[in-house]
Amino acid sequence: MPLRIALLLLSCLWPLAAAAAPTAPDPCQLLPADAAQSQDVGQRIAAVACAEHRAWYRPFINTDGRIGPVPVREAARVQLADGQPAWQRVIEYWRGSGLLWQAGAGDCAYAGTPLPSCRMFTIDTPWSAAFVSWVMRRAGVPGFQPGASHLQYVRRAYREPFQSPYRVASPLATPVRTGDMLCFVRGATRVYGFSELAAVLSNGEPGLGMHCDIVVGTSIASDGTRVAHLVGGNVHDAVAMRRLPVTLGDRFADLPLRQPGDPDCTPESEYACDLNRQDWAVLLQLRPAADLAALAPAPLPLPAQAPGQPQATGAGAVPPAPAASDASHPPQQRCCNHCDPEVGLPRCPVRPAVP
8 A cells, every 4th residue: 555545544543543532521510500518518519529620621631641731821811701801819718718918919809999919829839728618618527627739738638637627548459539639740750559658648848849639530431441530729829620530439540650860851761751650649538527527617609709899898808907096007008019110009017926
């Protein structure tokens, strides 16, 4: 057969082969319309995370560790599907989780006047933990304490298992359920795994970089395999979904694990470019409903805040200006922490630490 004809046949057959590749339904598309008001905490968590994934135009990483198009990124002025600019939504994750002041971005508290410095803040500050904290707050998860780093709530689940809504488990030996979180340790110099991470959580080592994705459901692919779907923030500068294969018992099957000495992603080391190949060190397992019911009730979720509207109030919102008579808290004036010279605002005073 002449080479040109063979190539022509291959080019015709390639789309058919691609179309026949196994696909798994997105469980976000199958959630009930009232899932956000469900009595099931895991369902509420999934509903909130899925809604955000849709707002970011549903970017995803497939089971081979390859990412598809990312239509909008964190610092873009491009609007999300619900009309809010992407960078302002990231600020909303910080504000709505109650972490804005902890992150040192007091100038971003003024939703009615978005400042250029706030847009830079979204670029310079990792926000994946703020996203998780925002989701948990919106979903009304009892006992969850927001954290600007994933290590904060991973460590709490390890040290205070009866106060946290999550408990730590091995990601290789535990069935995964909707509302769980799968977490990896960042960095290429050391591989921890579940056993070594437990030692770190015990001895209080600070500053360990981690990332957690929220399990929003499982589904069956067209070839009969089962797939877990996880949503995370600040994944390639967006809210993205990750797909990982699981067994019939919903345990992670052949979880791609980073190994000591793995090379960097280069044209010569393509296997290291798998975005799912991480130091998966812990599964945060959502506790049973009876255990969750015994925890402190979650604060009321903050209402969604449209761009340009006055600052939201309520539990966890940026605190209002204290009364002038309170000598320990002077009246709050317009100021900024991440100051832009063009804005012309004074730098905010340092807030006293809460004992």
